[in-house]
Every structure is written in C-alpha cells, then in structure tokens.
Amino acid sequence: MSAILQGAGATTALSPFNSIDSNKLVPPSRSSLSVRSKRSIVVAGSDGIKSFGSGLITRRSEPLIANAVATKGENAATSTLSKPGHELLLFEALQEGLEEEMDRDPHVCVMGEDVGHYGGSYKVTKGLADKFGDLRVLDTPICENAFTGMGIGAAMTGLRPVIEGMNMGFLLLAFNQISNNCGMLHYTSGGQFTIPVVIRGPGGVGRQLGAEHSQRLESYFQSIPGIQMVACSTPYNAKGLMKAAIRSENPVILFEHVLLYNLKESIPDEEYICNLEEAEMVRPGEHITILTYSRMRYHVMQAAKTLVNKGYDPEVIDIRSLKPFDLHTIGNSVKKTHRVLIVEECMRTGGIGASLTAAINENFHDYLDAPVMCLSSQDVPTPYAGTLEEWTVVQPAQIVTAVEQLCQ
Amino acid sequence: MALHLRSSSSKSAFVNILRHNLCFGFGSPSHATRHLRRNLPHDAPIRVSQNPISRLCNTMAEKLSSIGGHEDASNQVMDFPGGKVTFTPEPQFISESNKERVPCYRVLDDNGQQITNSQFVQISEELAVKIYSDMVTLQIMDNIFYEAQRQGRLSFYATAIGEEAINIASAAALTPEDVIFPQYREPGVLLWRGFTLQEFANQCFGNKSDYGKGRQMPVHYGSNKLNYFTVSATIATQLPNAVGAAYSLKMDKKDACTVTYFGDGGSSEGDFHGALNFAAVMEAPVLFICRNNGWAISTPTSDQFRSDGVVVKGRAYGIRSIRVDGNDALAMYSAVHSAREMAIREQRPILIEALTYRVGHHSTSDDSTRYRSAEEIEWWNKARNPLSRFRNWIESKGWWSDEAESDLRSRIKKEMLEALRVSEKTEKPNLENMFSDVYDVPPSNLREQELLVRQTIKSHPQDYPSDVPL
Numbered sequence: 017m018s019a020i021l022q023g024a025g026a027t028t029a030l031s032p033f034n035s036i037d038s039n040k041l042v043p044p045s046r047s048s049l050s051v052r053s054k055r056s057i058v059v060a061g062s063d064g065i066k067s068f069g070s071g072l073i074t075r076r077s078e079p080l081i082a083n084a085v086a087t088k089g090e091n092a093a094t095s096t097l098s099k100p101g102h103e104l105l106l107f108e109a110l111q112e113g114l115e116e117e118m119d120r121d122p123h124v125c126v127m128g129e130d131v132g133h134y135g136g137s138y139k140v141t142k143g144l145a146d147k148f149g150d151l152r153v154l155d156t157p158i159c160e161n162a163f164t165g166m167g168i169g170a171a172m173t174g175l176r177p178v179i180e181g182m183n184m185g186f187l188l189l190a191f192n193q194i195s196n197n198c199g200m201l202h203y204t205s206g207g208q209f210t211i212p213v214v215i216r217g218p219g220g221v222g223r224q225l226g227a228e229h230s231q232r233l234e235s236y237f238q239s240i241p242g243i244q245m246v247a248c249s250t251p252y253n254a255k256g257l258m259k260a261a262i263r264s265e266n267p268v269i270l271f272e273h274v275l276l277y278n279l280k281e282s283i284p285d286e287e288y289i290c291n292l293e294e295a296e297m298v299r300p301g302e303h304i305t306i307l308t309y310s311r312m313r314y315h316v317m318q319a320a321k322t323l324v325n326k327g328y329d330p331e332v333i334d335i336r337s338l339k340p341f342d343l344h345t346i347g348n349s350v351k352k353t354h355r356v357l358i359v360e361e362c363m364r365t366g367g368i369g370a371s372l373t374a375a376i377n378e379n380f381h382d383y384l385d386a387p388v389m390c391l392s393s394q395d396v397p398t399p400y401a402g403t404l405e406e407w408t409v410v411q412p413a414q415i416v417t418a419v420e421q422l423c424q
Numbered sequence: 425m426a427l428h429l430r431s432s433s434s435k436s437a438f439v440n441i442l443r444h445n446l447c448f449g450f451g452s453p454s455h456a457t458r459h460l461r462r463n464l465p466h467d468a469p470i471r472v473s474q475n476p477i478s479r480l481c482n483t484m485a486e487k488l489s490s491i492g493g494h495e496d497a498s499n500q501v502m503d504f505p506g507g508k509v510t511f512t513p514e515p516q517f518i519s520e521s522n523k524e525r526v527p528c529y530r531v532l533d534d535n536g537q538q539i540t541n542s543q544f545v546q547i548s549e550e551l552a553v554k555i556y557s558d559m560v561t562l563q564i565m566d567n568i569f570y571e572a573q574r575q576g577r578l579s580f581y582a583t584a585i586g587e588e589a590i591n592i593a594s595a596a597a598l599t600p601e602d603v604i605f606p607q608y609r610e611p612g613v614l615l616w617r618g619f620t621l622q623e624f625a626n627q628c629f630g631n632k633s634d635y636g637k638g639r640q641m642p643v644h645y646g647s648n649k650l651n652y653f654t655v656s657a658t659i660a661t662q663l664p665n666a667v668g669a670a671y672s673l674k675m676d677k678k679d680a681c682t683v684t685y686f687g688d689g690g691s692s693e694g695d696f697h698g699a700l701n702f703a704a705v706m707e708a709p710v711l712f713i714c715r716n717n718g719w720a721i722s723t724p725t726s727d728q729f730r731s732d733g734v735v736v737k738g739r740a741y742g743i744r745s746i747r748v749d750g751n752d753a754l755a756m757y758s759a760v761h762s763a764r765e766m767a768i769r770e771q772r773p774i775l776i777e778a779l780t781y782r783v784g785h786h787s788t789s790d791d792s793t794r795y796r797s798a799e800e801i802e803w804w805n806k807a808r809n810p811l812s813r814f815r816n817w818i819e820s821k822g823w824w825s826d827e828a829e830s831d832l833r834s835r836i837k838k839e840m841l842e843a844l845r846v847s848e849k850t851e852k853p854n855l856e857n858m859f860s861d862v863y864d865v866p867p868s869n870l871r872e873q874e875l876l877v878r879q880t881i882k883s884h885p886q887d888y889p890s891d892v893p894l
Contacts, residue, residue: 125675151675157705162698165664166671169682172653173603173672192695196658197665205646205654206637207861242862265864293867340867 101284107277109251110140113258114178116287118148121176124262127154127163128180128217137182138218138277164190164215168197172209176262184219184271185231198267199242214261216270218277220311220361221409225274227397230405232362234271234338238371245338246292247271247310251281253336256290264292271338273311295342301331304355304419307346307372309335312359312410319415328419338368341375350376354385355422359410364392386422391415525732528779529759530749534808536816544758545597549823555596555753556818559588559811560829561836562612565621566784568840569628569642573788577848578628580642584609586751586783589810590715592616593756594778598683598764603669604652605662605684608643609715613685617650621839625847637861638853660690663699663712667773670708674771681709681767683760689720691734700741703773710773711763712743715750717782722795738775750778751810754817781808854893855881 104112118124125148126141132155135142145153156163160181167177181187187194194215201209221230237245244266248254254272261268298313299320308316313334320330331349335341350356356376360369369390376388391410399405501508531542547555566583573581584591591612598604604613611624623635627645630638636646636654646654653669656662666684673680690696691714703710714734718725731737738745744766748759756778763774781804785792792801818824859866859874866874881888 151671154671154706157698157701159694159698159701161695162664162667162702165661165695165699166668166702169605169653169662169665169668169670170672171668172665173669175668175672175675177668192658193661193664197656197661201654201656202863203861204636204640204644204656205648206635206639208635208646208648209654210864244863340869343868 101282103280103282104251105277106248106251106254106272106279106281107138107140109255109281109283110248110258110272111142111144113255114141114262115144115147117259117262118144118152121262123174124176124178125152125154125170126178126180127156127167127170129156129158129163129182131155131180136180138272138274140272140277141180160186160189161193164193165197167213167215168193168201168211171211171213171267172201176212176214178214178216178262181215181217183229183231183274184217184233185228187215187217187269188231188233188236190215191236194237194243194267194269195240199240202266203242210265211267212262212265213267214258214264214270215267216258216261216272218272218274220271220273220275221393221398221405222274224400224402224405225398226400230398232360232367232393235362235367235371237269238339238368242267243339244268244292245271246336247273247338249273249276249296249310249313249334249336251279252283253290253296253334255283256288257292257336259287260289260292263289268292271310275311290336293337293340293342295345296334296336297331297345298334299330299332301329301353303329303353303423304331304357305346305349305353306330306332306357306359306415306419307335308332308359309338309368310361312361315410315412316359316415319412319419322412322416323419326416326420328423330419335372341372343375343379346376347380350380351383354383356384356388357415357418357422358388358390358392359415360390360392361409362392363395364390365395367392389418389422391418520730521732522736526735526747528747528749529755530752531754531758532752532813532817534813536813536820538754538817544754545761547596547754547757549821551596552818552821553823555592555757556811556814556824557832558592558595558612558616559753559814560832561621562588562591562615563811564833564836565611565615565624565840568837568844569624570784570788572844573642577844578642580788581628582608582643582787583784584612586781586804586810587715587717588612589753589756589814590713590750590778590780593753594683594713594760597757597760599680600651601678601680602651602764603666603673603680603682605666605669605682606645606652606655607659607662607686607690607715608655608657609687610685611643611645614645614647614650614652617647617652619645619647619650619652621836621843622846623647625840625843626850629847629850630852631847631850632853633847633850634853637857639857660686660693660695660699662686663690663695664702666710666712667699667703667706667708670703670710670773671706674706674708679768681711681764683711683713683764685713685715687720688714688716688718688725688728688734689723690714691737692720692728697741700737700743700773700775704742707771708773709767709771711760711767712738712773712775713760714775714777715780716777717750717780719782719786719792719796721786721790722792733777733779735775735777743773743775745775745777747777747779750780751808751813753810753814780810852889852892 114126126144128136130137131141132145132150132153141153156166164179167179170177181190198211198213201211219231219233221232234245234247237243244264246257246261246268248257248270257270261270298317306316313332316332320332323330331353333345333349335346358369358372360367362368369392373388373390391414393408393410396408398408501510531539531544533539562584566585569578569581570583572578587609591610592615595613595616600617606613624645626633627636628642632638636644644655644657646652653662653665662684663686666682670682673682686696700712702708703712716725716734720728725733733747735745735747746759746763749755759776763776766772767774783801783805815824815829855877856874859870862870878894881894
C-alpha cells in the first residue's frame, strides 16, 4: 500500500513524461516466493501532487467534471484527457485492463464460473479463453469457497489469480477463505507467503434481480485485516483499478456494479493505472462535500445538476477506495466545505457509510458545521417488485432535499 | 488414444471417429479432455477447430463406453448430458455400502515382519534409517514439547503421537519441490525436509527467530523455503489451496505435485468436497492424504460419517483412491511414492486414506480420557506402535541396534532440551511486528494505530509485557 502523503502540498522534481512506457515495468519475479519488487516510479500529473507507492504509477484525474454517464441533455462522456482516446463500455474497459495485464505478465490468470469460453456472465472475460487457453482462464465447478481457496493456493506459489464471483453476494460462500486465509496468511506466515489475488465481481441493486442477487456487502469485508477494497464506477477507473489491483501485492477486492457495465466513455490509448487508495474528485465545489461511490455517483451527479440550478455548489467525491478510505482527499474537502453528505447503496446499519461517518467525525470533527448525514438503503432485503426496489435505493430527489437541509 | 465404440455398421459413426481424431492433434490427454458444453448425440455434425487448444472439439468420443454386445432392447443406450448410460427395467438402488469394506494395504505385520508376497517400493538402508530416526525424533520432540506445556513453559501444543509413520514415511516419498499444505498434525514432514528442532522451538515460543515472527500459536509452522505452507487453524481450508497450487504447477508443467493432509473430521467440511471435485475436474496433481485417526477431538468416526471411511468418497468425485495402514511405514512410503508418480505423470489427483490412531489428546487443551478409555489409548500406544513395527523390520535387516537406538534417543533428547533452553531465552519479536506484513507496506491507519499503542505503553509501562521489546 502506498504511503499517502498527508497534507503534502509540496511538489517534487518530476520527470517530464506524461505517459507510462510499459516496457520499463519489470514483471514480478516468479522464482522466489517472498520477493516483492519495490519500484518507485513517479509520474507527472496535472496538479503536481503525487503519491509514492510500492511500484504503482498514479495518475490523478484532472480537476474537471469527469462525466461518465450521460445525464439527460449533456453530451456523452468527455474524456479526462487532452488527447482523444478510444470509446468503450465499462465491461470492455475491465476486459481491456485484464487482457493487458495478462499479456504483460504470464502469471496472471482468471478463475471463476463461466469465465472461459462463455466469456463470463457479464462478458468481462469475453475472448480471453480463446486467446490465453483454458488453463489461464479457468472454468470452475460451483463452489465459491473452493475456487477462492484455489486462487489463494495458486497465489502463494507465484500466480496472480483474478477470481471472479458471478455476483458479489456469492462471496459470502467464500468468506472463510477470504477472511482466514486471504487476509491473514501474509501476516501469520511472517511475510513468507504473499497472496496477490484480485477478487472481483458485480454487486449492488440491479433491475429486479431479487434479494439474493442484490447484495451490497462491501462493509462485511471491511473489517478483514490484510485486504484492500476498491469500487469502480467509470470505464476509466474500472480499467485503471483493475490493472492496479492485479499489480498489487496485497489481496484486493474490486467491486463492480451490475447496472454500470454498459456505461460508455472515452479512455486513453496509452497505458495508465489508478491508485488503489485514492478517491476521485468528480466535481469540485464550495458548499458541501458529497461522498459516494459506485452507482450512487450517478444519482449524486444527477442531483448535482438540480442543485446547481438552485444555486448550490456541491463538491462530489467518488471515494473509490473503500478500504482504506482516502482521508486525505476527504479531509481536504471537509476542511473546505464543512458539511458532509454520504450517499451510498449499502444498508443503513453497518454499511460503508456508517464507518465513513465514524472516520470523519473522529478525524475532522472540528471542521464540521453540521452533523454528517448519510443516505443509505433501508435495512430490508431488496424486494423484487420494481417499484419497491426503486424505493430501497437512494434517489436524486432525496439527495437534493438532504443537501438543502444540511446547507440551511 | 484408443476410442472404444460399440460395434456399429453405421458409416457416419466411423467418419465421426476420424473427425474426433483430427481434434486430438496434440495427442496429449490433458489437452483433449476439455468438455464440450453441449452434449451432442454422436452423429450430429461436428465443427473441428484449427486451434489445438480450442474447446470446440467434441470430446464425446471419449465418453463412449466399451459396451460391446449388440444393439437390442435390453442394451439400449441414451445420450443424456454427461455421456451414455444403459437402461435397466428394474429400479436398482446402489447399496449404501459394500458388503466388504475396502481392504487396507499393508506390508509389515503387527510385529514388523514383512508379509509374504507383499509388494512395496524397495528402500535403501540409508533411507530406512533416516525414516526411523526421524520418527524417533518426532516422537521425542512431541513428548518434550508436551511436557514443556504441562510445566507452563509453552502455552499450547498438539502432538502427532501415533502418527509418526504417516508423517515421516509420506514425506520421505516426496521431493523437496512438492508443495505441502498441512492441517496441523504433520510437523514430521517439515522435520524430514530439514527443519531443525531449534526452528520448531522458535515457532512454539514465538521468539524473534520464528519465521512467523511470533504471530501464531505453537505448532502453526510454515516455511516457504521448504515448500511447507503456513498452518492455518481452520479445518480443511488448505484443501482448495492445495488444488490451486497444483493448478499452478500444472500450468508450469513442473515435475512436482502438491500434497495436503487432513483428518477424518476434516473430510466433513465443505472445502473437502469442493476441493476433491475441483481437483478431479482440473486434473490437478494433488495428493489428498487423510489421516483417519478415529477421532475429531471427542467425535469418533461413527459420528463423523456413515460411509466406509474416507477412501470410498474418492470414487464419488472420480478420484483414484487407496486405503493404507498408516502405522506401517513401508506401506505408507510405497503408497505415497506410487501416488505421486501417478499424480504427476497422469496429471490427476489421488486420495490416500491412512488408517491410524490418535494416541495423544487432541491438544494440550484436551483430556481424551474423558471420552475414551485409557486402556484403548495404551493399547494403541504399545501394541500397535508404528515405531516399534518399523524398528523390528530394520533390525531384522541388520540396519539398527539397541545401541543405535539409545544413542539416537539420548542425542535427540539433549538437542531438544537445548533447543528449548535457547528458545526460551531468545528475545521476542519487537512491537513493530504486530503491524507489519498485514499489507506489503503499512498503511496510514496502521501506522497511526501503532503510534497510539506506543503512547499507551509510555503512559502505562507496568502493564506492558517486559519480554517484548518495543
């Protein structure tokens, strides 16, 4: 994990290149189980503030509105770069990231249900089995604990498995392996064995998928020491986070969302990676900090349009990193706006918002002019009926009301 | 590769066989066993792909059983998904158990005499003496550590008394490249590979020389250089891990397999079933060695499962299995030796059920006389002792003597007591190790928490253990 520069405003002497030459990156050595390459490469970005990490190349998104979803009346995705890239859907961005990493490092492999020639339930692994063979893109029988355990065993002999859960709710079946082995073995073995796995899959409320397939269980995993969690929300950060997660030496859980797979955006042609521990500034503002992630980002942005029309200036941050929280970015925002609204899809009790509220109150209490407000789903299993399902998810109108309330 | 086909005058069937042969351009069994999702009847048109690794080849031909005979009403077959099955007009229930239990492979009798006509892998004097010496070492190490716990010098211990033959003989049949995934009653495998008594003691005392940096409780050994995966206390979770590692070895085409151990109780866990199924489907080179020692803490096997032990479960998953006398070092060695060869050469999992008896208590937190008779324990300890059986055999070969025995025992005892002494005196790992290795680099929240702990220690130094350096 990178050491996040707390409050560092200093710029450092940076090399003048903007893009990353992937040939300069050394693939991890397979021969020794305990060697972790420590590359410290720093890349120049737009605002000059960098995070130094154990080999991750970071790229801060520019402080402009990064539209990833076309809200009505706006143009489709503007790229976050100066030069044009290529347009694709979020699931294709994930696939592109995965494919690039598999090309780059022969140790990267994929395992999960129907990921092989079927291409994955959400087409994230489409075409990979044909290209890399069905040993590297492995179809497994239905036993989440077994294939997660398999991934862990393969990881400690040098492979870098990407374990796909068909739905994140199924991770509940893999909880034993994730909590007791994945998170712990690096520690209990005294650093002898690393577990560089990526566990990924879609979660969140979809369109009438039923209670069991609408789980938001990010927070169940939050307590597990030893793992990192990120949630992607745009094609840009989906690809970047996928690549960063695969390259990380720690086990990473990458949460995708069922309804975001068909988002379209233009992403850079050249290689890039997103920092696993960074939040994304979606819309800078002055009046209030709205913290959100995954699909709720779009509800927030939709509400933001209404708020702007009403004269408010919300700052929207997609927290992206669920464990650990990017308290640096969040803190700077709180210090500026003094008001916080958290919008999440998790349940009210014990969700990501609950622990984020606690973290903000603990760290930035002095900067708050109002109590931290958290909008979440109710503590009910998601109903199948479409109308009811809609009511369990936070809607833009509620967000607008909450902001108005907080900003009185 | 021979394709067995029910004799048929159909020309199309013959043509289809040719087409099947074209698919198997590589000829290697592992490439050819990818199964087509759609199970087509065998005379449907088949698309033959040019890509040899393609999964579009119809592998139905492999599933054609050698039925023989002629096609008539009583021998009709039908292509359900999964392959051809013959029909039967009577409802036939497969019995829940065979009349006879699966026989147990053994080479030495109760007195250590070689059974006539027994087949086993020959071992040299050097190997036999090392096997026996390590069994003795394991026994002495277990006894001394157990006593140390009773005296309050160690916090916890779990012995492998009674299972020395399984531990050492199985380890002897493997190579150093075979990766081990233990449960917690297999320190003998580490011992065989060269883990020293001092290293064992360091882990038990959790001092700064422990490779685990003092983070785990005793007997949770791990050594990446000896290819021994760190013990995780959860039961049977190492089984899927072993399959994953075997998959990795398979990808690299290594001349090695993974070996995982578990008990009779472990075979009830879901991970056992998942792992066996996966290993069979992935054709992974894993050896599943079950130490059926009769007890899972206080639960006897009669309360654990109702099958004929664990060996019969292999067939349910399509895994070749064998039942061995786990207290017979020669039989264990031979079984594991052959199994390893099969696993690697044929790229398949093998299940070995080693019957034995857990002479010791489950651990130092258990008193097994509460649920079984002291006589039963004593009988297995004396009359069925794996060490004395093997000793009789090596002595009959002229490879061992009373003198060698007493020399060995006194040397090991001395070494053990010295190791204990040194471990006890060695410093514990410092406080920083509580927070390191959770991630590759400690993140800000952990650094913060470490600071908080250090602050607390400064203000309450009397509450902090004096033997843990800061």
